[in-house]
Amino acid sequence: MSSHPEAETAQAPSAVLRRAAVVINPTKKTEVDIRTLVEQTCRDEGWAEPLWLETEEDDPGHGMARQAMAEGADVVIAAGGDGTVRCVAAELAGTDTPLGLLPMGTGNLLARNLDVPVDDPAGAIRTALTGTERRIDVVHVNVDKAVDSDIFLVMAGLGYDAVMMGDTNTALKDRVGWLAYVDAGIRNLPGKPVKTMISIDGGKPFARRLRSIMGGNCGKIMGGLEVFPGARIDDGLLDIMTMAPKGSLGWLSVVAGLLRRGKGRGTAVEYFQCKSAEIWADVPQDFEMDGDHLGNATHLALRVDPRALRIRMPYGKKDPAILTNPTP
Known part of the structure; x- marks a missing residue:
């Protein structure tokens, strides 16, 4: 030594x-x-x-x-x-x-x-x-009873929102960014609702005629629009939103429902919170996850995996609409 x-x-x-x-x-x-x-x-x-x-x-x-x-x-x-x-x-x-x-x-x-x-x-x-490290939820999605599931972190949708993602003009998106989705959204406003069955947390399925049904893990999408009020990315809960415009002025009712955040008697927009959900559409619908158009589907099974992902984010107080505990 x-x-x-x-x-x-x-x-x-x-x-x-x-x-x-x-x-x-x-x-x-x-x-x-x-x-x-x-x-x-x-x-x-x-x-x-x-x-x-x-x-x-x-x-x-x-x-x-x-x-x-x-x-x-x-x-x-x-x-x-x-x-x-x-x-x-x-x-x-x-x-x-x-x-x-x-x-x-x-x-x-x-x-x-x-x-x-x-x-x-x-x-x-x-x-x-x-940056500071936090744990966030992920949502597992099984599409059309496939053997393997996939995940999303922000949102998934069946119907109108997915059509909008799939029909976005790529050249326009390169020029004006997320505003290209607005163009696609306006062009696809016409359309017929589809009979959809929904089960929340394994409960008895109920029927709706919908243009779109979306599952959200957190609230904000492009342009800062909050479509899932109260959604938090670490609360162990999945937020479901349905859109059911009726008649020539139906989309105005949807906008009003979004502004009211689903409160009130109208059914143009409805919200549900759960740990799992199952969705059946009568006919194949466009499907998207986190903004990516992934084809068509008639059946989705969604399940939250609470706080399953470690992620780095900036230090400092966070928007309490996003995290259950805004401070690290």
């Missing part, structure tokens, strides 16, 4: 630096060099060089997130739109690996709800590395 303690100290291994993995959608174009910015921010914060994983056409993020965890990443940053975030979160849910957000999409719905900067990539990266 050495008689010189200072020699032992000199030979002690240096501390292992934390390492981020970035799962990035390479089709998203930005005004700054995201890779250079991430690498520089990691150096500035004392982190190791990040692991860089690009999504592919046949894998929008699942395999990359699994690889990131297998390589021991301390945080996995989803760099892309809401679809990339959803795929990465699906793999991180139920694990101890936290999710960071680097918004690069049009909607960036989860980031907006959690106050993650959507127009400040350097700020978003710092938040992913050093």
